[in-house]
């Protein structure tokens with residue numbers, strides 16, 4: 001299946017571009033007070049290692065806003081300042097070096113205040129994300145019982161976009177986050193047909209780890225498969241690196257990016273005669289260690305490795321994988337490029353796979 005992306009405007013955010021034909025950028029957010037420079041930088045550096053492309057920080061007061069310049073000097077990826085209620089903080093964050101700002105139309109809505117922010121954003125070539133959230137929709141839409149939740153978000157976003165456009169400002173990114181998967185899908189689908197600004201995908205308050213991952217994967221999977229979305233954040237009540245890991249899984253499962261080795265494994269059943277779960281966990285852990293040892297440089301070569309419990313589906317999966325093992329009793333048959341190359345025992349399977357994987361990675 002070929003996914004045709006919605007055409008969106010290209011927007012520069014610091015040293016990267018989003019929208020147009022640019023890769024879908026993975027975002028996350030620092031989860032420590034921004035004014036705590038050391039902790040914030042440490043968290044962002046870990047996010048960089050994990051493959052995060054853009055990071056957002058909360059700006060709650062002037063101290064946070066001023067910390068941006070110090071943080072920026074220590075990180076490589078673009079930084080977005082998240083602003084609520086106080087337009088002056090947006091101006092301060094821009095002057096402090098933020099690469100993009102997020103404004104919430106639910107709490108910064110006065111024309112004169114927006115005009116001041118736009119003026120600074122234009123002077124410093126900083127784009128603005130119109131960041132709607134179902135928990136803080138502008139009052140005139142929030143209490144309109146005739147409008148469905150998705151319509152409220154879309155109408156509020158279009159109003160705000162019009163306000164920015166009337167000020168001749170079009171460096172805009174849009175997000176419409178709900179905690180409901182169906183409302184999120186409906187809102188993004190509609191806005192994608194109503195404007196050509198890049199869309200930042202996400203759910204809000206998606207929930208604790210497992211639930212949040214599944215809800216995010218379903219919502220973003222639907223939207224991305226329809227070509228909607230230029231950047232995304234998987235919001236989780238979890239460590240920020242996990243948000244990036246899940247975003248990578250979502251994108252790679254839709255063929256929207258390659259983030260290193262992909263492990264395909266069978267779920268195991270009554271035919272399985274080896275401990276598939278143990279083998280796959282060991283493989284995953286060793287790959288993570290190798291990644292860390294490589295100095296945090298991600299091992300980005302997209303190698304597909306299949307670990308299959310028996311010969312029912314093993315040879316078939318091996319045809320589609322760069323490397324595969326189909327297990328029988330205690331030992332397995334190792335495949336490379338669809339061809340069986342040798343038998344390996346279950347205890348040496350992981351190291352044998354890694355040996356072949358490293359040969360593929362070092363091939364020019």
Ligand code: SF4
Pocket residue numbers: 266267268269270271272308309310311312313314
């Ligand atoms: S590949 Fe074999 S062992 Fe694995 S789930 Fe399928 S039938 Fe069971």
